[in-house]
Amino acid sequence: MAYRETEKVRSRKAKTFDSILVTALYMVAEHGFSTVQMAELARRAGVATGTLYRYFPSKEALCTEVFKRATEVEVSKVQQALEQTVGHGAERIAAALTVFAERALRAPTMAWALIAEPVDPLVDQARLDYRQRYARLFELAIHDGIRDGSLPDQNAQFASTALVGCIAESLVGPLAPARQGDDVTTLDSAHIIAPILRFCLQGLTASPYEVHRHEH
């Protein structure tokens, strides 16, 4: 009897695991999921093709994991915005939508990959979850808003779904790969984000939306 996984090995494996995921994440951020190929990914991660399959059962599983990781970051940023903004439910939602959109416009390929790129069914499933997580965050905030009087009573579940649909769709145009030659500053904030915010907030509050200035 000999060999038992030791700490040294465990950590090396963890490092390899991470390196695979991080490399894949880079590739997605560069050109989206469709260009992630196992052979290429292995090369860039500095391992053999077969090794990938010692860490993930399939490409789909790997991509799903990548998707989830990327998602994690985005969702938590939006959550932070919801939690850390002081003010009424409505204002917090506005802040969260802004964070969502600004981050997307700043990393358009990644955002497009998460929001709109055609992907394998399994990964697409993860996308549904991703959208639902946003929806749920917003749902809670809407309930808060109803409670604090900044929003009229309404079906928070539907409203939150509608919110997610609005931002997602409104960003698809600006994010589409065809556009990405464009100067990034063209995409920047105000002109794109303001009308989205207006529509969303009016949808929620049923009253005219005033743009608030706020320092960074």
Place this chain on the structure above:
Amino acid sequence: MAYRETEKVRSRKAKTFDSILVTALYMVAEHGFSTVQMAELARRAGVATGTLYRYFPSKEALCTEVFKRATEVEVSKVQQALEQTVGHGAERIAAALTVFAERALRAPTMAWALIAEPVDPLVDQARLDYRQRYARLFELAIHDGIRDGSLPDQNAQFASTALVGCIAESLVGPLAPARQGDDVTTLDSAHIIAPILRFCLQGLTASPYEVHRHEH
């Protein structure tokens, strides 16, 4: 010298052409684009695989054509609703959204295929066009609404995009294939459509949306 395409042949070809498209349309309506396979399609259309390629240069082209045909119908229904409804811009938009949603809920797989199913890039391109056509219809209606005073002044282009995003996303949940075992009546109108309408109309008008009863 002999043989020149005669009327008889022309009409037979037209029939074959249609039969291929119609069969493909059925298949999409049944299980979406992903399950359309050339061999199977040929079998069901009563022709040989090779024949498909006498009518379409590639599968993508064929699917794109199917997509466009399906689209044509839907867009024109929405257009009709916009044109034939009497009333303010806002009311006409409400009617159009209702038509869109009702039709989608009545043929959920097809709607899902058109709205949300992951498809080849070329077909996806057609989808962008499809959404833009809706957006443009709504854009015009919004302009009308601004002119007739039923809507406040706003960026109609953004607003129309947001509208499309809202309905699309709001319907994706109810339409997702997983759900399709559900009783169709569960999906029916009021409970799903009303909150969507409310959000959309409020987003446009910035004032509380009243549900209007109207006989069919």
Place this chain on the structure above:
DNA sequence: ACATAATATGAACCGTGATTCACTCTTTGC
């Protein structure tokens, strides 16, 4: 009936890229 030309056929082909697996290399405990 015959020649000509277009159409239809479907089994074979092929490109792609994920997956496998027989083998080598490392690690571990004795």
Place this chain on the structure above:
DNA sequence: GCAAAGAGTGAATCACGGTTCATATTATGT
């Protein structure tokens, strides 16, 4: 140092499904 047990390798394999093409069929005009 050695045997056991993983871990790593990467060229070969495989699955899939779209596409091709040599052949058969059908239509047309004389």
